[in-house]
Amino acid sequence: MSRNKIYPFAVASVRSMENKLLSKQKLMQMAEAKSAEEAVRMLSDTAYGKTQIQDVHQFEQMIESHLEETYTSVAKLIPDEALIDIFLYKNDYHNIKVLIKEEISKVSGKKLLVRGGTIPLEVLVKNFRERNYAELPTIDGDAVEEAIALYAKTKNGQYIDTVLDKACFAAMAARAAEMKNRFVQKYVAILADLTNLKTVLRVKKMGRSFQAFEEAYVAGGSVRLDTFARAFRDESLIPVLKETAYGNLCEQNMEQGFTVFEKACDDYLMDYVKEAKYKTLTPEPVVAYILAKETEAKCVRIILTCKMHEIDTEIIKERVREVYV
Amino acid sequence: MVDSLLNGQVLALSGAAIAAALGGIGSALGVGVAGQAAAGVVSEDPNKFGQVLLLQALPGTQGIYGLLIAFIVMVKVGLLGGDGMLDLTVAQGASIFMASLPIGIVGLVSAIAQGKAAAAGVMLVGKRPSELAKGMLFAAMVETYAVLALLVSFLMLNSLQL
Numbered sequence: 390m391s392r393n394k395i396y397p398f399a400v401a402s403v404r405s406m407e408n409k410l411l412s413k414q415k416l417m418q419m420a421e422a423k424s425a426e427e428a429v430r431m432l433s434d435t436a437y438g439k440t441q442i443q444d445v446h447q448f449e450q451m452i453e454s455h456l457e458e459t460y461t462s463v464a465k466l467i468p469d470e471a472l473i474d475i476f477l478y479k480n481d482y483h484n485i486k487v488l489i490k491e492e493i494s495k496v497s498g499k500k501l502l503v504r505g506g507t508i509p510l511e512v513l514v515k516n517f518r519e520r521n522y523a524e525l526p527t528i529d530g531d532a533v534e535e536a537i538a539l540y541a542k543t544k545n546g547q548y549i550d551t552v553l554d555k556a557c558f559a560a561m562a563a564r565a566a567e568m569k570n571r572f573v574q575k576y577v578a579i580l581a582d583l584t585n586l587k588t589v590l591r592v593k594k595m596g597r598s599f600q601a602f603e604e605a606y607v608a609g610g611s612v613r614l615d616t617f618a619r620a621f622r623d624e625s626l627i628p629v630l631k632e633t634a635y636g637n638l639c640e641q642n643m644e645q646g647f648t649v650f651e652k653a654c655d656d657y658l659m660d661y662v663k664e665a666k667y668k669t670l671t672p673e674p675v676v677a678y679i680l681a682k683e684t685e686a687k688c689v690r691i692i693l694t695c696k697m698h699e700i701d702t703e704i705i706k707e708r709v710r711e712v713y714v
Numbered sequence: 715m716v717d718s719l720l721n722g723q724v725l726a727l728s729g730a731a732i733a734a735a736l737g738g739i740g741s742a743l744g745v746g747v748a749g750q751a752a753a754g755v756v757s758e759d760p761n762k763f764g765q766v767l768l769l770q771a772l773p774g775t776q777g778i779y780g781l782l783i784a785f786i787v788m789v790k791v792g793l794l795g796g797d798g799m800l801d802l803t804v805a806q807g808a809s810i811f812m813a814s815l816p817i818g819i820v821g822l823v824s825a826i827a828q829g830k831a832a833a834a835g836v837m838l839v840g841k842r843p844s845e846l847a848k849g850m851l852f853a854a855m856v857e858t859y860a861v862l863a864l865l866v867s868f869l870m871l872n873s874l875q876l
Contacts, residue, residue, distance in 0.1 A: 397747050397833045401754025405840040466754075669834040670747070 395670040399466035403678045409436050410681055410714045416688050420705040425696040432689060448693050452686050457505040459682045463675060472568070472672055474527075475561045475577060476679050480506035481513070481527050482557040488517050489536060489549055532556035551605045558584070562609035572665070572673045576680075579661055581610035583654040586635060589617050590643060590650060593626055648708065656711040659684060663713065681713030688712070722802025723791070729807075729814030730787040733867065737780020737821035744773025744829025751833035755840035762839060765846050769835045772853045773828040776821035779864040783817045786871050806876055813870035820863030828856035 415435070422428035429445045432438070440454045464473050484502050491498035502510055507527050516522070522530030536552040539545075558581050565577040584607055592602040599621045606614055612633050620629035630639040635657070642653035658680070665677035688709050695705040752766035785794070787810055792800045802810075835849030 395747070397751035397836075398754040398757075401751040401833070401837050401840055402757050403754075404837040405755050405758035408841060669837060670830060 394672075396467055396672050396675070397670055399672065400668075400670060400674050402466055403463070403674050407678065407681070407714055410712070411435060411685050411689070412714055413709070413712045416685075416692065416709050416712065417706060419689070419692050420695075420709060421702055422696065425693060428693055428696045432693075437689070445693075445697070449690075452689055453503060453505070456682065456686050459679065460505050463679055467672060467675060472570075472573070472675055473679055474507055474564050475573065476683070477505060477507045478527055478557055478561050478564070480504075481508055481525075482553050482560075484510065484513055485517065485528055485533060486549055486553050488514065489533065489540075489553075490546065493537075493540060493546075527560060529556040529560060548604075554584075554605070555607050558607040558609050570672065572671075573676055576658075576662070576676065578610050579658060581607050582612050582635060583658060585610055585612060585617065586630070586639065587647075587651060587654060589621065589626060590647065593621065594647065652708060652710060655684065655687070659711045659713065677713065684710050685712065720804065722804050722807030723799055725804065725807030726787060726791050726802055726810040727793075729811035730784040732811075732818040733780045733787070733814040733821075734784035735780070736818035737783075737825070738777040740822035740825030741774050741777030741780075744776070744825040744827075744832065745770060747826075747829040748773060748832035748836060751836040755836055758840065762843060765839050765843065766836045768846070769832045769839065769849060769853060772832045772850065772857070773825045775857060776817075776825035776828075776860050779817050779860060780821050783814055783864070783867045783871070786868065787814060790871060790874070790876065800876060802876065806874075809874055810871065813867055813874065815867075816863040816870075817860075817867040821860055824856055824860040824863075828853055828860075831856055 415431075419428045419431050422431060425445050429442075429448055432448070432451065433441075437451050437455045439458070440451045442448065442451055460473055460477065480503050484506055487498040487501045502514075504510060506513065508525055513525065513528075516524040517533075520530075522528060522533070532552055532555070536549045539548040539552060558577075561577050562581070565574045568574075588605045589602050592599075592605075599618060602617065602621065603614065606617070612630075612635070616629060616633060620626045623629065625644075627639055627643055630636070630643075633639075638653055638657050642650045662677040662680050665673035668674055691708050691710075692705055695708070748770040752770045755766050756763050788794045790810070791802065792798060831853040832849075835853050838849040839846050
């Protein structure tokens with residue numbers, strides 16, 4: 390028998406839950422809805438409908454509480470492995486960014502805080518204000534201090550993001566290494582690579598220096614910093630990046646604008662995760678399910694936001710991501 | 715001490731014990747894995763109980779085969795319904811022991827493998843309830859090898875002359 394721990398109960402539950410994921414067809418129907426109201430009504434008929442909202446503009450509440458519910462129900466399935474932590478870290482770090490910026494700008498960021506991190510919001514807010522990082526196990530206190538100090542020096546809010554994004558990826562990679570699950574480790578590595586690829590493209594397009602990229606580069610991926618440095622020297626990024634594992638992705642999508650590339654990156658990750666469809670006892674399908682839910686939430690957000698702003702149906706359809714089922 | 719233990723009767727009974735024990739262990743593990751998966755599906759959709767129960771039961775057969783061979787051995791050596799246990803030579807006892815090995819070993823391994831296949835079948839039913847028959851068929855394929863081992867054990871015991 391293999392030595393990996395097996396989770397028949399969790400995987401079987403997740404397989405049943407997959408039936409309730411929104412299909413691409415359903416998402417397309419939402420995209421074709423005549424108005425934002427109609428699209429929201431379609432959404433209320435699905436699992437998202439548990440939260441009732443009065444006004445279409447509150448759709449974010451529906452999505453957020455549904456995601457939170459997903460996180461908790463999946464976390465209960467595999468209690469001993471904290472598998473979903475790597476998905477929750479980004480929420481923790483997002484919240485801490487909001488809190489830092491709130492403190493600096495003195496503008497309340499309450500609306501921007503999200504639930505569903507590893508640390509309950511109230512605990513996070515209280516301990517951040519007291520600078521008591523010992524109570525915040527997933528937050529790298531040094532990084533927070535560094536971000537605040539850098540801002541004080543440069544008065545540039547972007548540094549808060551870059552420093553904390555780096556810390557977030559470092560925390561994710563460390564957690565993934567602890568779990569000894571190759572699928573999860575590779576997932577985190579791909580995520581880091583994709584983030585870097587998006588950053589490098591953005592920096593190049595904005596015509597900024599390589600240093601700007603270097604500051605935002607997150608560790609943990611398979612494409613190293615010097616590869617990016619070589620790519621950056623040429624007119625086009627593609628010749629060098631073509632040689633990496635993301636060759637096809639870069640070649641086919643990089644020149645078609647940032648929106649296209651961003652969607653291609655999401656689809657690439659989804660393609661990787663789809664491997665889990667053929668696993669029956671190990672925890673991969675559980676990880677895949679969380680990503681599937683997050684992607685679904687992203688699609689719903691894109692559709693509804695576009696609908697609110699009366700963007701053309703065809704454009705919305707182009708932006709809808711690849712789904713898991 | 716060792717000499718007094720290494721006689722025909724002890725060997726024959728070890729055979730019976732191995733057949734029943736290994737087959738039983740395998741089935742317990744197999745049914746266990748399938749059962750966990752079944753519980754996972756039922757936790758989401760209680761209506762599927764009947765369907766997944768069928769699948770869960772599949773890896774249970776190896777234990778029954780082991781029991782069957784153990785019974786045949788016991789009848790053969792006169793432990794059941796005879797006038798007490800026969801006197802067996804070491805060679806006879808060893809033959810009975812060997813005859814019990816196929817169902818013991820194959821029963822253990824095939825039941826675990828079948829348990830995994832059954833668990834996958836349970837998940838198939840969780841996703842597509844109409845495909846129960848196919849899920850059962852996939853798991854039942856593993857049964858072939860347990861049946862072959864049972865056949866070998868049975869034929870060996872049957873043709874042994876005491």
